[in-house]
Structures are given as structure tokens and as C-alpha cells.
Amino acid sequence: DAGVIQSPRHEVTEMGQEVTLRCKPISGHDYLFWYRQTMMRGLELLIYFNNNVPIDDSGMPEDRFSAKMPNASFSTLKIQPSEPRDSAVYFCASTPPQGLAGWAGELFFGEGSRLTVL
Amino acid sequence: AQSVTQPDIHITVSEGASLELRCNYSYGATPYLFWYVQSPGQGLQLLLKYFSGDTLVQGIKGFEAEFKRSQSSFNLRKPSVHWSDAAEYFCASKTSYDKVIFGPGTSLSVIP
Numbered sequence: 390d391a392g393v394i395q396s397p398r399h400e401v402t403e404m405g406q407e408v409t410l411r412c413k414p415i416s417g418h419d420y421l422f423w424y425r426q427t428m429m430r431g432l433e434l435l436i437y438f439n440n441n442v443p444i445d446d447s448g449m450p451e452d453r454f455s456a457k458m459p460n461a462s463f464s465t466l467k468i469q470p471s472e473p474r475d476s477a478v479y480f481c482a483s484t485p486p487q488g489l490a491g492w493a494g495e496l497f498f499g500e501g502s503r504l505t506v507l
Numbered sequence: 508a509q510s511v512t513q514p515d516i517h518i519t520v521s522e523g524a525s526l527e528l529r530c531n532y533s534y535g536a537t538p539y540l541f542w543y544v545q546s547p548g549q550g551l552q553l554l555l556k557y558f559s560g561d562t563l564v565q566g567i568k569g570f571e572a573e574f575k576r577s578q579s580s581f582n583l584r585k586p587s588v589h590w591s592d593a594a595e596y597f598c599a600s601k602t603s604y605d606k607v608i609f610g611p612g613t614s615l616s617v618i619p
Contacts, residue, residue: 393550420605422607424609431609431611431612432609432612434606434608437605437606444605445606480550480551482550482551494558494601494605494607495541495556496541496543496551496553496599496607497553498543498551498552499550500548500549500550501549501550
């Protein structure tokens with residue numbers, strides 16, 4: 390089965406440019422999470438969705454960050470304008486519906502998108 | 508607020524030696540608890556999870572963890588470490604609000 394798919398894997402851009410990161414969750418999963426990983430701050434939860442609806446975006450650092458989930462199989466994280474301090478690895482993760490046997494809310498991660506803002 | 512702490516930033520062990528990575532959580536009720544492993548340049552992979560039942564849980568790659576409510580701990584153990592276990596290890600907790608938060612991670616180095 391295909392796992393969580395993220396694109397691009399690597400992105401190098403200049404300060405002020407718009408960046409769009411994409412995520413395709415595992416089919417049938419109803420939660421989707423966006424995390425940011427840096428050396429200084431570790432893994433930070435930015436936002437998460439349930440059935441395509443944003444539930445908690447309190448981790449989004451600034452208004453420059455926005456996330457959407459137009460359907461169950463696609464989500465985007467956009468940074469506009471980007472700044473050097475946004476450089477990080479951005480992970481998308483999904484979880485299966487709660488009704489499944491043995492469910493514990495474990496996260497299935499993509500391989501991440503490494504963003505470098507110059 | 509809910510939090511997860513991992514007191515050890517970095518641990519070095521010799522191959523074949525035993526390993527214990529510490530994790531403490533703060534949450535009133537019994538949380539869902541997880542250990543994930545991250546190899547360089549990769550995403551996180553679930554090692555094991557606890558949400559009820561037996562407090563000693565077995566995971567993949569020979570890892571186990573023990574939930575101790577009295578100590579608010581969920582320490583990860585392995586009796587004999589292999590060089591391929593060198594990676595970053597994250598403890599995580601999930602509340603009833605479905606939010607999963609991670610500890611800062613422990614970097615494991617293995618000496619041949």
C-alpha cells in the first residue's frame with residue numbers, strides 16, 4: 390500500500406517567494422497533521438484536519454502560513470512570503486479512522502519536505 | 508498543558524549493550540503513548556504504542572517499553588543494541604483531543 394506522499398522532497402527558494410508543500414494521505418485515513426522539524430524546536434505540530442476540516446491551527450507560527458485540505462486525498466501547506474527562519478523539514482502524517490480494531494491514533498508519516506529559504 | 512519530556516538529548520552505547528531511553532509525560536488521564544524512530548533523512552516510523560492493558564508492550568526491532576503511571580513514564584528498552592539502531596528516538600503522547608505531541612528526541616549513537 391502507498392504511504393503518505395509528500396512533494397517536493399527538497400525545495401530551495403529565496404526569501405520573499407511563495408512556497409507550497411503538498412501531501413497525499415493514506416487512502417481511508419481521516420486525520421491529517423502537518424509538523425515542522427528543526428534542530429532548535431524539534432517537532433512542532435502546525436495544524437491538523439479531521440475529515441478535511443481544520444481542527445486546530447494554533448501551532449501555525451504566523452499569518453504567512455496557511456493550510457488547506459480541499460478533499461480527503463490532498464492537502465497543502467503554503468508559506469507566503471517565505472523567510473530564512475522557515476527553513477526546516479515539514480512532515481505530513483495521517484491516521485486511520487477511530488473505529489478500526491486496535492486503533493490508537495498512531496501517525497503514519499511521509500518522508501518530509503526539506504525547505505531551505507535563502 | 509500536556510507535555511512530553513525526554514531528559515537525554517544524546518546517548519552513546521556499545522553494540523551489544525542494553526539500552527534504556529527515558530520518557531515522561533504530563534497528562535491527567537492515561538494518554539496514548541508512542542515511541543517513534545527516525546533515521547537520517549527519513550520520516551518517523553512507529554516502534555510501539557500503549558493505550559491500555561498490559562503495561563509492558565513489545566514493538567518492532569526488538570524494542571519494548573513499560574508504562575508506569577506512578578512515575579508518569581514510558582521508557583523504551585532494548586536488551587542488546589545493534590549498530591543499525593543508531594537513530595533519533597521520539598516519545599509522543601496523544602490526548603483525547605486527538606492532538607499528538609512529541610518530546611524533543613534522543614539521539615542514539617552506537618559504538619562498534
